[in-house]
Amino acid sequence: SKALKVNSKNHLEIGGCDCVDLVNNFGTPLYVMDESLIRENCRIYKNALDKYYNGNGLVLYASKAFCTMAMCKIVQQEGLGLDVVSGGELYTAIKAGFPMEKVYFHGNNKTIDELELAIDNNVRRIVVDNRQELLHVNRIAAEKGKTVNISFRIKPGIDAHTHDFIRTGQIDSKFGVALENGEAMEIIGEAVKLSNVKVVGLHCHIGSQIFELAPFEEAARVMLTFIAKIKEELGIEIEELNLGGGFGIKYTQDDDPIEYDRYIKSVSEVVKSVCEDKGIKLPFIVIEPGRSIVASAGITLYRIGTIKDIKGVRKYIAVDGGMTDNPRYALYQSKYEGVIANKADAAKTEKVTIAGKCCESGDLLGKDVLLPEAEEGDILAILATGAYNYSMSSNYNRIPRPAVVLVKDGKARVIVKREDYNDIIRNDIIPEDL
Numbered sequence: 043s044k045a046l047k048v049n050s051k052n053h054l055e056i057g058g059c060d061c062v063d064l065v066n067n068f069g070t071p072l073y074v075m076d077e078s079l080i081r082e083n084c085r086i087y088k089n090a091l092d093k094y095y096n097g098n099g100l101v102l103y104a105s106k107a108f109c110t111m112a113m114c115k116i117v118q119q120e121g122l123g124l125d126v127v128s129g130g131e132l133y134t135a136i137k138a139g140f141p142m143e144k145v146y147f148h149g150n151n152k153t154i155d156e157l158e159l160a161i162d163n164n165v166r167r168i169v170v171d172n173r174q175e176l177l178h179v180n181r182i183a184a185e186k187g188k189t190v191n192i193s194f195r196i197k198p199g200i201d202a203h204t205h206d207f208i209r210t211g212q213i214d215s216k217f218g219v220a221l222e223n224g225e226a227m228e229i230i231g232e233a234v235k236l237s238n239v240k241v242v243g244l245h246c247h248i249g250s251q252i253f254e255l256a257p258f259e260e261a262a263r264v265m266l267t268f269i270a271k272i273k274e275e276l277g278i279e280i281e282e283l284n285l286g287g288g289f290g291i292k293y294t295q296d297d298d299p300i301e302y303d304r305y306i307k308s309v310s311e312v313v314k315s316v317c318e319d320k321g322i323k324l325p326f327i328v329i330e331p332g333r334s335i336v337a338s339a340g341i342t343l344y345r346i347g348t349i350k351d352i353k354g355v356r357k358y359i360a361v362d363g364g365m366t367d368n369p370r371y372a373l374y375q376s377k378y379e380g381v382i383a384n385k386a387d388a389a390k391t392e393k394v395t396i397a398g399k400c401c402e403s404g405d406l407l408g409k410d411v412l413l414p415e416a417e418e419g420d421i422l423a424i425l426a427t428g429a430y431n432y433s434m435s436s437n438y439n440r441i442p443r444p445a446v447v448l449v450k451d452g453k454a455r456v457i458v459k460r461e462d463y464n465d466i467i468r469n470d471i472i473p474e475d476l
């Protein structure tokens with residue numbers, strides 16, 4: 043990976059910092075994020091939109107992948123907008139001083155409090171998921187004497203997660219309104235009659251960790267065809283099209299993602315040709331990558347403890363973290379690669395199962411992971427953990443969350459403090475009459 047090097051001590055290095063020094067200074071487990079690589083990824087997308095749409099677009103970082111105040115700051119400095127999906131993510135952005143005129147608020151069941159927080163803070167867009175929400179937004183906006191710019195989450199009927207992606211596969215999704223049963227047209231027709239919302243855009247997101255171009259191209263085609271139909275039937279011009287995120291990243295040698303620039307280029311060609319064919323104006327294009335901005339920029343460092351060699355069956359290497367800091371194997375059987383950071387150049391000679399420390403058999407970080415022979419006390423780096431690790435972490439078994447450090451040019455700064463046992467009991471109350 044671009045973020046990593048092996049230094050003269052044969053230690054793994056990230057952002058110019060020796061991983062052994064990092065764990066000596068900050069403890070384990072430890073999330074480490076390479077600032078330069080995050081910025082580079084932001085720029086790849088931003089430059090691609092500038093290039094293929096003449097700057098008539100906006101890249102949003104999907105903050106669910108990794109949301110902290112420092113990350114919001116980086117995203118702001120790189121000129122990207124932000125996709126938030128909860129009051130908590132929105133609050134993080136507000137407290138980080140993120141410009142609200144670049145925030146899009148998503149979610150299939152936003153609460154009234156969350157909608158009020160978003161409307162009070164004048165976010166750029168509320169991406170309306172359903173009819174109940176449309177009416178709530180209109181009512182809240184009216185109470186506050188505002189007009190809220192909205193877009194609609196559309197199910198374009200494309201399931202990118204089947205081998206050959208299929209149309210209509212996603213009508214049963216919990217997100218958004220469907221095209222094929224007329225639901226989408228109906229809700230837009232209703233929205234244009236409301237006085238405190240303005241219909242600005244459409245949005246779709248067809249899945250995550252996608253390696254093919256075709257489903258993205260097809261989604262763009264379907265959405266633009268729908269925009270043309272809206273113009274014809276309702277007489278309104280949809281100004282903005284948000285095509286979502288989902289660009290795949292390389293977790294292991296088996297993954298072969300397309301370069302981000304190529305996705306944008308190919309989709310832009312489809313966008314332009316469909317607009318021309320249908321005689322509609324080129325909309326403002328929004329994309330919202332999450333994983334591909336942060337995943338490869340992050341690693342997690344663990345201390346190896348128990349090693350259990352069940353001869354002829356399986357060798358377990360246990361680390362001092364696990365599903366609490368990275369639930370992705372437990373949830374999706376995700377695959378990761380590992381490096382022993384204090385002997386980073388050692389040949390990978392064994393296939394091992396990496397176990398966490400939770401009281402749960404499924405608490406693994408991977409099966410059949412290739413590693414050099416490990417000893418108790420070694421530092422294990424799991425690679426490409428920058429997305430959906432910290433953001434999906436938990437306190438199961440009352441395990442405190444690790445710290446997050448941001449590294450750049452040999453400097454490491456804590457951006458999330460390590461939790462301690464007092465954090466664990468902070469909200470506990472023993473009732474007086476107990």
Ligand code: LLP
Pocket residue numbers: 104107125148247249250251286287288289330331332333334370429430
């Ligand atoms: N936009 C919307 C509306 C989304 O739902 C998502 C992801 C994104 C953008 C960003 O997608 P990305 O570029 O990160 O693929 N926890 C799972 C991933 C869930 C993704 C949910 N939505 C995982 O760990 O793989």
